[in-house]
Amino acid sequence: MAKAKLSQAARTFVVQRLACFDSPSIVAAAVKKEFGVDITRQAVEAFDPTKRAGRDLAAKWRALFEETRKTFLDDTAAIAVSHRNVRLRALDRMADKAEQQGNYQLVAQILRQVAEEMGGVYTNRRELTGRDGKDLPAPPAPVHIFSLPDNGRGDAPPST
Numbered sequence: 001m002a003k004a005k006l007s008q009a010a011r012t013f014v015v016q017r018l019a020c021f022d023s024p025s026i027v028a029a030a031v032k033k034e035f036g037v038d039i040t041r042q043a044v045e046a047f048d049p050t051k052r053a054g055r056d057l058a059a060k061w062r063a064l065f066e067e068t069r070k071t072f073l074d075d076t077a078a079i080a081v082s083h084r085n086v087r088l089r090a091l092d093r094m095a096d097k098a099e100q101q102g103n104y105q106l107v108a109q110i111l112r113q114v115a116e117e118m119g120g121v122y123t124n125r126r127e128l129t130g131r132d133g134k135d136l137p138a139p140p141a142p143v144h145i146f147s148l149p150d151n152g153r154g155d156a157p158p159s160t
Contacts, residue, residue, distance in 0.1 A: 010035045011047065015061050018048045019068035087117060
Protein backbone atom coordinates (compact mmCIF):
# COMPACT_ATOMS: atom_id res chain seq x y z
CA MET A 1 0.00 0.00 0.00
CA ALA A 2 1.37 3.41 -0.89
CA LYS A 3 1.75 6.29 1.55
CA ALA A 4 -0.78 8.37 -0.43
CA LYS A 5 -3.67 6.19 0.77
CA LEU A 6 -3.19 7.23 4.39
CA SER A 7 -5.00 10.27 5.74
CA GLN A 8 -3.02 13.10 7.35
CA ALA A 9 -4.18 11.88 10.76
CA ALA A 10 -3.00 8.34 10.00
CA ARG A 11 0.37 9.61 8.77
CA THR A 12 0.81 11.69 11.91
CA PHE A 13 -0.12 8.63 13.99
CA VAL A 14 2.46 6.47 12.18
CA VAL A 15 5.28 9.02 12.49
CA GLN A 16 4.61 9.59 16.19
CA ARG A 17 4.41 5.89 17.02
CA LEU A 18 7.69 5.24 15.20
CA ALA A 19 9.29 8.15 17.05
CA CYS A 20 8.27 6.44 20.30
CA PHE A 21 10.24 3.34 19.25
CA ASP A 22 7.26 1.16 18.28
CA SER A 23 8.22 -1.45 15.68
CA PRO A 24 6.77 -1.22 12.16
CA SER A 25 4.68 -4.35 12.75
CA ILE A 26 3.18 -2.90 15.95
CA VAL A 27 2.46 0.39 14.17
CA ALA A 28 0.85 -1.42 11.22
CA ALA A 29 -1.46 -3.32 13.59
CA ALA A 30 -2.30 -0.10 15.44
CA VAL A 31 -3.17 1.68 12.17
CA LYS A 32 -5.47 -1.20 11.24
CA LYS A 33 -7.18 -1.00 14.65
CA GLU A 34 -7.35 2.82 14.86
CA PHE A 35 -8.10 3.76 11.25
CA GLY A 36 -9.28 0.50 9.65
CA VAL A 37 -6.54 0.73 7.02
CA ASP A 38 -4.19 -2.12 6.10
CA ILE A 39 -0.59 -0.99 5.73
CA THR A 40 2.52 -3.10 5.30
CA ARG A 41 5.49 -2.97 7.63
CA GLN A 42 7.58 -1.73 4.72
CA ALA A 43 5.18 1.16 4.09
CA VAL A 44 5.31 2.05 7.79
CA GLU A 45 9.11 1.98 7.74
CA ALA A 46 9.06 4.64 5.01
CA PHE A 47 7.89 7.10 7.69
CA ASP A 48 10.99 6.50 9.86
CA PRO A 49 13.82 8.89 8.90
CA THR A 50 16.31 6.79 10.89
CA LYS A 51 15.81 3.90 8.46
CA ARG A 52 16.99 3.59 4.86
CA ALA A 53 13.38 3.35 3.67
CA GLY A 54 12.63 6.74 5.25
CA ARG A 55 15.63 8.66 3.90
CA ASP A 56 13.40 10.65 1.51
CA LEU A 57 10.75 11.50 4.12
CA ALA A 58 9.32 15.01 3.72
CA ALA A 59 10.73 17.70 5.99
CA LYS A 60 7.32 18.13 7.68
CA TRP A 61 7.25 14.49 8.81
CA ARG A 62 10.95 14.44 9.67
CA ALA A 63 10.47 17.48 11.96
CA LEU A 64 7.43 15.83 13.61
CA PHE A 65 9.43 12.63 14.11
CA GLU A 66 12.37 14.47 15.70
CA GLU A 67 10.18 16.60 17.99
CA THR A 68 8.13 13.60 19.09
CA ARG A 69 11.24 11.52 19.77
CA LYS A 70 12.82 14.34 21.81
CA THR A 71 9.65 14.78 23.87
CA PHE A 72 9.33 11.04 24.36
CA LEU A 73 12.90 10.66 25.61
CA ASP A 74 12.68 13.71 27.88
CA ASP A 75 9.30 12.91 29.43
CA THR A 76 9.42 9.57 31.21
CA ALA A 77 7.02 10.98 33.82
CA ALA A 78 4.18 10.44 31.33
CA ILE A 79 4.81 6.67 31.38
CA ALA A 80 2.81 5.27 34.24
CA VAL A 81 4.94 2.22 34.98
CA SER A 82 8.03 4.40 35.38
CA HIS A 83 6.67 5.30 38.83
CA ARG A 84 7.31 2.87 41.67
CA ASN A 85 3.90 3.36 43.31
CA VAL A 86 2.12 2.45 40.05
CA ARG A 87 4.18 -0.75 39.78
CA LEU A 88 3.49 -1.59 43.42
CA ARG A 89 -0.27 -1.13 42.96
CA ALA A 90 -0.21 -3.42 39.93
CA LEU A 91 1.77 -6.03 41.87
CA ASP A 92 -0.72 -5.73 44.73
CA ARG A 93 -3.63 -6.45 42.38
CA MET A 94 -1.76 -9.41 40.90
CA ALA A 95 -0.95 -10.84 44.33
CA ASP A 96 -4.59 -10.54 45.44
CA LYS A 97 -5.83 -12.31 42.32
CA ALA A 98 -3.18 -15.05 42.54
CA GLU A 99 -4.04 -15.65 46.19
CA GLN A 100 -7.77 -15.86 45.41
CA GLN A 101 -6.95 -18.49 42.78
CA GLY A 102 -4.81 -20.43 45.25
CA ASN A 103 -1.61 -19.90 43.28
CA TYR A 104 0.66 -19.47 46.28
CA GLN A 105 3.86 -19.99 44.32
CA LEU A 106 3.00 -16.97 42.15
CA VAL A 107 2.08 -15.00 45.28
CA ALA A 108 5.53 -15.75 46.70
CA GLN A 109 7.19 -14.58 43.48
CA ILE A 110 5.15 -11.37 43.48
CA LEU A 111 5.99 -10.71 47.12
CA ARG A 112 9.66 -11.16 46.33
CA GLN A 113 9.38 -8.67 43.48
CA VAL A 114 7.62 -6.20 45.79
CA ALA A 115 10.45 -6.56 48.31
CA GLU A 116 13.02 -5.97 45.57
CA GLU A 117 11.06 -2.96 44.34
CA MET A 118 10.92 -1.48 47.84
CA GLY A 119 14.61 -2.16 48.40
CA GLY A 120 15.59 -0.24 45.28
CA VAL A 121 16.90 -3.29 43.41
CA TYR A 122 15.62 -1.90 40.12
CA THR A 123 17.51 1.37 40.37
CA ASN A 124 21.17 2.04 39.71
CA ARG A 125 21.32 4.72 42.36
CA ARG A 126 24.35 4.55 44.60
CA GLU A 127 24.75 6.70 47.68
CA LEU A 128 28.20 7.25 49.08
CA THR A 129 26.75 9.63 51.61
CA GLY A 130 24.06 9.18 54.19
CA ARG A 131 20.39 9.66 53.44
CA ASP A 132 19.59 12.97 51.72
CA GLY A 133 23.29 13.77 51.24
CA LYS A 134 24.13 13.94 54.94
CA ASP A 135 27.30 12.39 56.35
CA LEU A 136 27.36 8.68 57.04
CA PRO A 137 26.83 7.86 60.68
CA ALA A 138 30.03 7.23 62.62
CA PRO A 139 30.58 3.61 63.57
CA PRO A 140 29.85 2.95 67.23
CA ALA A 141 32.82 2.97 69.55
CA PRO A 142 33.93 -0.49 70.63
CA VAL A 143 32.60 -1.51 74.00
CA HIS A 144 34.88 -3.30 76.43
CA ILE A 145 32.86 -5.81 78.30
CA PHE A 146 35.77 -7.00 80.39
CA SER A 147 39.53 -6.65 80.45
CA LEU A 148 41.97 -9.48 80.26
CA PRO A 149 44.90 -9.47 82.61
CA ASP A 150 48.09 -8.26 80.96
CA ASN A 151 50.13 -11.18 82.34
CA GLY A 152 53.12 -8.90 82.68
CA ARG A 153 53.15 -7.75 79.04
CA GLY A 154 52.05 -4.20 79.84
CA ASP A 155 49.67 -3.91 76.84
CA ALA A 156 46.36 -4.53 78.54
CA PRO A 157 43.49 -2.18 77.67
CA PRO A 158 42.61 0.30 80.40
CA SER A 159 40.04 -1.10 82.77
CA THR A 160 36.77 0.71 83.11
